[in-house]
Amino acid sequence: MNQKIFYSLMIVGGCLSLLWSPKGYTAEQTVVQKGEYIFRATGGCGCHTDYKNKGEFLAGGRAIRTPFGIFYGTNITPDAKTGIGGWSDDDFIQAMTKGISPQGQHYAPVFPYTSFTKMTKEDLLHLKAYLFSLPPVEKPNKPHDLIVPFGQQIGFMLWKKLHFQETKFQPDPEKSAEWNRGAYLSEALAHCGECHTPRDWQGVLKEKMRYAGSKDGPEGELAPNITPDGETGIGDWGTADLIEFLKTGTKPNYDDSQGLMMEIIEHGYSHLKKEDLAAISLYLRSLPPVHNPEASTKSSDEDDEY
Ligand code: HEC
Structure with a gap:
């Protein structure tokens, strides 16, 4: 009798532990892990970490020299005030695929949204989940130091009108x-x-x-x-x-x-x-x-x- 109770308890316990076992947690972890893989595939978003000056991971401030002046990589940690912590999924997708900030500002094409626009929505959301799993760092962005500092927004907007098209990656059915x-x-x-x-x-x-x-x-x-x-x-x-x-x-x-x-x-x-x-x-x-x-x-x- 005792044994029966023992086994029943084992079975109930087993079922409960299956239900309770950190299923949601594991699933969440998988999304973050998938996102980390995407992050690696992009090259690790190095422009957002100021390695030279031992800057914190992805907290921005890295100088990127271009013929148009110096751009500073932005803070993409999930800090709500100075990073992207306040961004919704749609904000993130819009920035990555349209080059538009949540405040409606146009980004310069030094940020390769011109490539990221081809990413699948799923990969974008996984990447966001990974970024949001990282420690937030409070560090305000540094303004870019451009050769033509005036009318940047109009410039970037015009550039996009002329040269940028939001697209998705189209597989070639003829290829493997x-x-x-x-x-x-x-x-x-x-x-x-x-x-x-x-x-x-x-x-x-x-x-x-x-x-x-x-x-x-x-x-x-x-x-x-x-x-x-x-x-x-x-x-x-x-x-x-x-x-x-x-x-x-x-x-x-x-x-x-x-x-x-x-x-x-x-x-x-x-x-x-x-x-x-x-x-x-x-x-x-x-x-x-x-x-x-x-x-x-x-x-x-x-x-x-x-
Ligand atoms: C952020 C800019 C950047 C990106 C993105 C980038 N590369 Fe490079 N790559 C460079 C620079 C700069 C060099 C020259 C440095 C060197 O040779 O060590 C280089 C060198 C190379 C070389 C060596 C070529 C040679 O003849 O010595 C290969 C191969 C290469 N890259 C392939 C790739 C591939 C494949 C990708 C994408 C998966 C890629 N690179 C993405 C900037 C980049």
Whole structure:
């Protein structure tokens, strides 16, 4: 008899613990974990952390030098007063896909909403859940220091009218699932093209030179040609080379990556699953090769020898 009671209690207890077991909590954690993965895939939002001056994680203040002046990355911690703690899901989606703040201000395209606009709503919400799981930091944003400080808003609005279109990523049904995954990761999340494509005088990406490298990349650094051009690009890199590079920052010639690329590898891409890095590699290797001696790392290697 006692045993029966004991077993019944065990069963009831088991069921209750199943109900009570931190199911909601686990689900919530999964959303945050999924969001962290998205965060890594974007490169770790490095522009929002002032690593150089040991600034707090994602609390802004990092200077980003561009031909249009200095922008300061903003505080994206969930602090209600100085960060994005007061933002609703819709506010976040609007900022990431339309480049408009909750107060209706237009952002400069140095914030790559031009790529993030292609993200799925689900990924955006997961990313927000991750950001909101982090400790809030109270730190007011620093005003940008631009060459034309007046009429910025009108300028950004005009720029967007001319050059920006809200879009969603469109998978190519002719291509494999792996290719499409690589395209989505590169185009919408990792935004490789924002740095590795040259811009015209208005800061618009030159479409014909996609991924062909930019000698005035972010912070005035050379962002090399990463199309599969044999002579000036990375045509001689194999899939394993590119995966290794995105994991560790080490190039096939054993050089280490520098500057911003190394930062986004360390805080972002190195945390991605191998199959996702392979998908990015597959996508990059399918791009049309573009010959661009201006943005070749090989020419600078040769220069070193003289
Ligand atoms: C924030 C700007 C930025 C983003 C985003 C970015 N890169 Fe880079 N990348 C750079 C810079 C700057 C360098 C040059 C530094 C170096 O060679 O170490 C570089 C170097 C590289 C190199 C080395 C090329 C060579 O010939 O030495 C490869 C390959 C590369 N990036 C691939 C990628 C891929 C793939 C992505 C997207 C998944 C990406 N990058 C996203 C800025 C960026």
